[in-house]
Amino acid sequence: MSFYNTRMGCDGTVHYGYMTPQVRGRLFFRPSLVVLTMTVREIMRPRLPRNQIISIVPSIRASLCNQDCGDPAVGLIGRVLIGLALLGGTTASAAGGFELARDGQSLAVIVSPHPVSTAPPGASSIADLTISSPKAGILLHENFEGTAGTSIDTLGWKTTKGTNVIGHGGTVHALPGRENEFAATSEKVLAVGHTVTEEDPLSVTFVVKPPVARQEEAWMYVRVHTAEGKRWTHGVGIRPNGKLIFAVAAEPNDPDRVEVPAEAGRALDLKMLLGPKHVRWFWRTHGKDEDWQPITSWGGDGEVTISGVRISSNNHISNTGESLATRRIITATRDLRRVLDEATGASFEVVTEPPADRAVKQILVGNTPAIRQLVPDIDWGSLEPDDVVIRTAGDNLILSGGEPRGIVYAIYTFLQDVVGCRWWTAGAEQIPRVPDLAVPTLDMRYHPRFEFRVVTGLQAASFEARAWHRLSFDLTFDTGTHSITKQLPKKLFLEHPEWFMYCLDDGFPNKKYNFQATLRGFERTIRTETERNDLDFFREVIKIAKRTQRIPQQPCLNSEGARRTITRNALAELDANPDAWRTRPSVLWVTQNDGRYLCRCEKCAAVQSEEGSDSANWVRLVNGIAAEVEKRNPNVLVGMFAYLHTEAPPRKIKPRKNVLVYTALLQNNKRDSVSHYQSHADNIRKWSEISNHFWVWDYDTNFRNYFQPHPNYYVNGESLKFFRDVGLDGVMVQSSRGVAADLAAMRTWVTAQMMWNPDRDPRELMVEFTNGYYGAAGPWIVRYIDLLHEVVHRKADYWLGCYRDDTTGWLELEDIHAAIDLLNEAAHVVKDDPVLANRVWMARRAIDFAWLDRYDELTNTAREQGIDLGLPDPAMVIDSLAPHRNHWGNFREGPRPADFYAYFDKLRERFPAKQQP
Secondary structure, X not given: OOXXXXXXXXXXXXXXXXXXXXXXXXXXXXOOEEEEEEXXXXXXXXXOOOOOOOEOOOOEEOOOOOOOOOOHHHHHHOOOEEXXXXXXXXXXXXXXXXXXXXXXXXXXXXXOOOOOOOOOOOXXXXXXEEEEEOOOEEEEEEOOOOOOOOEHHHXXXXXXXXXXXXXXXXXXXXXXXXXXXXXXXXXXXXEEEEEOOOOXXXXXXXXXXXXXXXXXXEEEEEEEEEOOOOEEEEEEEEOOOOXXXXXXXXXXXXXXXXXXXXXXXXXXXXXXXXXXXXXXXXXXXXXXXXXXXXXXXXXXXXXXXXXXXXXXXXXXXXXXOOOHHHHHHHHHHHHHHHHHHHHHOOOOOEEOOOOOOOOOEEEEEOOOHHHXXXXXXXXXXXXXXXXXXXXXXXXXXXXXXXXXXXXXXXXXXXXXXXXXXXXXXXXXXXXXXXXXXXXXXXXXXXXXXOOEEEEOOHHXXXXXXXXXXXXXXXXXXXOOOOOHHHHOOHHHHHOOHHHEEEOOOOOOOOHHHOHHHHHHHHHHHHHHOOOOOOHHHHHHHHHHHHHHOEEEEEEOOXXXXXXXXXXXXXXXXXXXXXXXXXXXXXXXXXXXXXXXXXXXXXXXXHHHHHHOOOHHHXXXXXXXXXXXXXXXXXXXXXXXXXXXXXXXXXXXXXXXXXXXXXXXXXXXXXXXXXXXOHHHHHHHHHXXXXXXXXXXXXXXXXXXXXXXXXXXXXXXXXXXXXXHHHOOOEEEEEOOOOOOOOOHHXXXXXXXXXXXXXXXXXXXXXXXXXXXXXXXXXXXXXHXXXXXXXXXXXXXXXXXXXXXXXXXXXXXXXXXXXXXXXXXXXXXXXXXXXHHHHHHHHHHHHHHHHHHHXXXXXXXXXXXXXXXXXXXXHHHHHHHHHHHOOOOOEOOOOXXXXXXXXXXXXXXXXXXXXXXX
């Protein structure tokens, strides 16, 4: 087990404290070597819980010395704290080990089975972009001619992400970046804006060439937009299964995705026709004299003025031909070399064969015969995909583990827990300066407590983030989907309404989901969403529903026809791509639609009454499918939701051994850990008792406004400890999107650390993050966090849900004053550091959005109470946000427009810019 809870005294004493061993030690330093003396007392647990650490082993944990230590050697070498090995109940000595660098010179080479020095081949490309209209003629034509390799900014474009460069033959493509991807976005303002009318629609044509390999999800597109932020998009995407789809998007909503026909060529001509009433998309194989083939169409948004165009590529280096697992190891090995170089000042060589000079030490990466020969006692075939092996053997340091992810995790565990690096978030890493780097004897085999560790949202969106945070990556299944819409398509309702749910008017489970309310919803869709292509379907649905009192919102799980159809389509998905199900975990989802709709026919209702929950009907369905799946592939789990009306477990029936239960905790108060709420906690305990495989889908943000304060900062850590104790196998936390989301980097980092090792202390992690990310402002940020935490708990019955319009009900004017004072102090102590000052400024955005949204109410409160409003000039605050209007992404979860520009424009309208003198 790692020595995670540590502190260093000014005399160099390292104090270790964690759940099971109790260790206290002292580090002594000399320029080229770390010597450890320790006294140890082990307190053994009676037994290790399921899926716990296979061997509790030494780890080295980074820590920063207090600023007043005074000893520069302690400040330098004190970043490396040395742990002990515990194997089979006996203590192991940490003596031994060897040096990796001395006086800024490397003493070891990195040996990897894959070369890391070769540049990856090109990514997707875009060529021959033309924007025109019948009356205005050509508004923009780009053939992207110029010196190959130069940025397209030389052609008048403005690049906002990555680098788009001119390629051979009049193409443009993105250069590879550090996040294992080709990612770039560039925009250009039209010389003359074009107003789209019925007589003068806009035409956008271009050529797109997707990457050769299709091994990971990717997108490449051209977009036209208005100055207000409305946009229309055309391009190509790659699904996780490698299939190409047309990536089209329109205001106000997006049409369904359409797969690119298998007969399409390597390069495609794409065309978009934008009119005030309709937008239409077309394709054809490039270089062939063919007619344009329609893709789909959508309703228009009236007469709009197009002011600019964007080209974007976001596709991964793993789409260039090498296997995905290989590319991941190459990327991690490249990071290993880069960080060791920067930490020591040395230059570490990466080779594919061991050096001839036996005196040269080796850092061995991978799962090679040489590694297996050095460590013959490990049963390599028994390693799980995420298992980590870090071991010293003679003059060799081994970084290995299970495949496909364990090797990558081993590299980043070594960098974090041994070298002392921190990767707080993209562009913010902390690498110690250790010219003399030595490691002790290491013998680590670690199995993460949770096999499934996912944080959604912007902060964990890239492979780089997921790898550094040791989250699950490259899963071959969706992390959560409502699959029933594919397995029992709603279009079948027109022929087989008896396959779908019977709906009552008794208000069960609430009036929103009864029969008449549902019909009114269908009628409202027909009346208001006139741009949709499926309105005739809804008209037929209403006719059939009035005759049968059935609706296509959920299946009838006691309909034999529905069960056969769902089973057939689920098994077809399994059989369609056998390679996608080879790694563990693999999940075939059979999951309910969103919302509280459930069938109330006589048979379904009888099961619900007998078993106490509609989950019983789903368990019966999924058990039948799981029996068939086991015959085809015993490693595949069949996943079902325990969500809303299925959250409670059944009284009698149990899931089969290859069924995964995935409970989504949308209904509990997010102010506290789920363990605080008895009904939800009891449901989790019961599901864990009756299920072989059990995951949780949790939420840590306000989906109505990511940017406002949502003070559940300690909840994830506490919940993860509860999940560990109960025996859960996996956790996903659905988090925020958008650049200015409330303390999103801290949330992601702390949550990821707890997912990797739930024995850690979430508050200590929070303090470590704030000190590392905000520098001297860190203690003030923690005080701000504690203030909001205390305030939201002031009312014992306050409900902090996932869908709050604003902070009304928990945040008062005096609390806002106190928060602003703390953040002002934070800003003051880092005012001379532009990077830290900007990070504090971003943290300040949440409290500013809170009072801006409630400005009139707070003004009245101040007047009624006879106190000073004490808030900044709102117009000036909005002025400071103006440069970010189009660049901060989503501020909420749908409906569109959900981009920050929509939020900004509403605030700007309320608080106009002051007239300049």
